[in-house]
Amino acid sequence: MMNTADTAFLEGLRGQGIDVAPPEPRYLEEPRGRWPGQAAAVARPRSTAEVAQVLRAAHAARVGVVPYGGGTGLVGGQVTPEPGRLLLSLERMTAVRAVDSQSLVIEAGATLEAVHHAAEGVGRRFPLSLASQGTAQIGGCLATNAGGVNVIRYGNARALCLGLEAVLADGTVWNGLTRLRKDNTGYDLRDLMIGAEGTLGVITAAALRLFEPPAVEGVAMFAVPSPAAAVALLGLAQGLFAGCVSAFELIAAQGLAFLRAVGPEVQFPFAEDPPWIVLVELGLPAGMDIEEAFAGLFEAAEDLVTDAVIAQSVGQARAMWALRESIPDANRRIGAISSHDISVPVADLPGFIAEADAVLAGRDVRVNCFGHVGDGNLHYNVFPAEGRARDGYDAAAVKHDIHDLVVRFGGSVSAEHGIGRLKVGDLERYADPAKMALMRALKAAFDPEGILNPGAVLRQ
Structure with missing residues (x-):
C-alpha cells in the first residue's frame, strides 16, 4: 500500500526549500475529462537538485509521485484518481543550457514552442510539431515519445533526442546529456526513459537534434x-x-x-x-x-x-x-x-x-x-x-x-499517445507475454518501491 503525502512529509519538503502548494484545478484535469484528478500537493522544483530532493524523500516515505508536464496527454498519464499522491511539475525548469548549430540542451519544463524559438535563434529547426506545442513541455513529449505531423521525415521524439538527464526513483541523478550521434557504451538508458511516461525516472533535461530548415x-x-x-x-x-x-x-x-x-x-x-x-x-x-x-x-x-x-x-x-x-x-x-x-x-x-x-x-x-x-x-x-x-x-x-x-493487421493499439492509465488493460490484453515480463522486471529494477507514476503503463 502506497503511503500518502501527509502534512509532515510536505512540511519536510518545504523545509528543504521546495515550493510545495495545494494543487490548482488545472493540475487535476486532463483534456478529455475522463478522470477527476486528485493530489495531496504539487511540488514545483527549480533545479535538478531539487527534483532529486523530492524523489529521495518520496522514496524513503513510499509516497507516490506523478510527473506533470503541460497536462496535454490524452491517456491520463498526468493525473491520478488516487488521493494522497504528490504531483511533480517541472514548469519552473525552462533554461537553455547550451545551443549550437547541431544541438540544443534544454530543461524539461520548457514548452515545445520555446524549444522551437531556441532553435530558430541559431537558424535551425526542431521538427517535432504538435497542435498543443504552446502548452506541451519537452519533458512530457519525450516521456510519451510524442509523434505529430512530421514523423514521416524526422521520426518520433525518440529519434530527435541525443541524450537525457533524469532523476531516478531514489533521487539518484543520471547524467546522460551526451550530444553524440554515436555512443555504443552499453545499454541505451535514453531509449528506456523515452516513452516510459515517468514510470522509470523523471526527465529533467534533454539534448535535442537540430536541423537545417528546408530552403x-x-x-x-x-x-x-x-x-x-x-x-x-x-x-x-x-x-x-x-x-x-x-x-x-x-x-x-x-x-x-x-x-x-x-x-x-x-x-x-x-x-x-x-x-x-x-x-x-x-x-x-x-x-x-x-x-x-x-x-x-x-x-x-x-x-x-x-x-x-x-x-x-x-x-x-x-x-x-x-x-x-x-x-x-x-x-x-x-x-x-x-x-x-x-x-x-x-x-x-x-x-x-x-x-x-x-x-x-x-x-x-x-x-x-x-x-x-x-x-x-x-x-x-x-x-x-x-x-x-x-x-x-x-x-x-x-x-x-x-x-x-x-x-x-500487425498494428499497435497506441501509436503516439502512450498507455497512461487509459490503456493499461489494452496493453495487458494485446502485448506479448515476454514483453510484459520484461517491462515488469525493468519497473522493479528502476523503481522497487513503485513510487513513480503508480498505476500508469503497468497496473499497480
Whole structure:
C-alpha cells in the first residue's frame, strides 16, 4: 500500500526549500475529462537538485509521485484518481543550457514552442510539431515519445533526442546529456526513459537534434477518392521527392462535416467536400520551385487525384494546417463513443479502413478517420449517429472490435499517445507475454518501491 503525502512529509519538503502548494484545478484535469484528478500537493522544483530532493524523500516515505508536464496527454498519464499522491511539475525548469548549430540542451519544463524559438535563434529547426506545442513541455513529449505531423521525415521524439538527464526513483541523478550521434557504451538508458511516461525516472533535461530548415517549403491539398488512392499518392510523392515529404495527412469527409456542424471555423479548400483529402507538405532544396513540384505531382497522379489546391502564401498554408488541426476539437464537441490512436503498416491502411468500416456496419454510427497516413498512424474515431446519445452504445465492445482488428493487421493499439492509465488493460490484453515480463522486471529494477507514476503503463 502506497503511503500518502501527509502534512509532515510536505512540511519536510518545504523545509528543504521546495515550493510545495495545494494543487490548482488545472493540475487535476486532463483534456478529455475522463478522470477527476486528485493530489495531496504539487511540488514545483527549480533545479535538478531539487527534483532529486523530492524523489529521495518520496522514496524513503513510499509516497507516490506523478510527473506533470503541460497536462496535454490524452491517456491520463498526468493525473491520478488516487488521493494522497504528490504531483511533480517541472514548469519552473525552462533554461537553455547550451545551443549550437547541431544541438540544443534544454530543461524539461520548457514548452515545445520555446524549444522551437531556441532553435530558430541559431537558424535551425526542431521538427517535432504538435497542435498543443504552446502548452506541451519537452519533458512530457519525450516521456510519451510524442509523434505529430512530421514523423514521416524526422521520426518520433525518440529519434530527435541525443541524450537525457533524469532523476531516478531514489533521487539518484543520471547524467546522460551526451550530444553524440554515436555512443555504443552499453545499454541505451535514453531509449528506456523515452516513452516510459515517468514510470522509470523523471526527465529533467534533454539534448535535442537540430536541423537545417528546408530552403523551399509549401503545402497543398489533394482530393482523392479513397484511402488506397492516398497511399498510392504517398508512394508517388516519395518517389518524386525522396526525403523531402515533411507531412502527409489524411482527412475524411466526415471530419469536414463535423467542422461545418460544430466548428471551429476554418476555410474549406474545395467547393464540394471530396470523400478524402490528403494534405501534403514538401520541404525542398534551394533552386526548386514549390508550385512546379506540386504541379508535377498532380500530373503524375492524374489517375489518383480529382482536384488539388496549392497554398499561394504562408497564410493559405496556415489555413490548410488549421483545418487539419481543428478536427480533434470538432471531435470533442461531437463526443465520441470510442477513440482509437492506432497504427498499421502503411500499405495495409486501405484494407484496415475497409474492414473496420465493415466491422461497424449495422451499428448506426459515424466514423471520422484521419491522421498521419505517411507513417501509418490513424485516429479512427467512432461517433453516435446524428440525434443519438453516446450512452446508447457499448463503447467497450466497439473498442475491442477495432483493437482486435488492429492487432490482426500487425498494428499497435497506441501509436503516439502512450498507455497512461487509459490503456493499461489494452496493453495487458494485446502485448506479448515476454514483453510484459520484461517491462515488469525493468519497473522493479528502476523503481522497487513503485513510487513513480503508480498505476500508469503497468497496473499497480
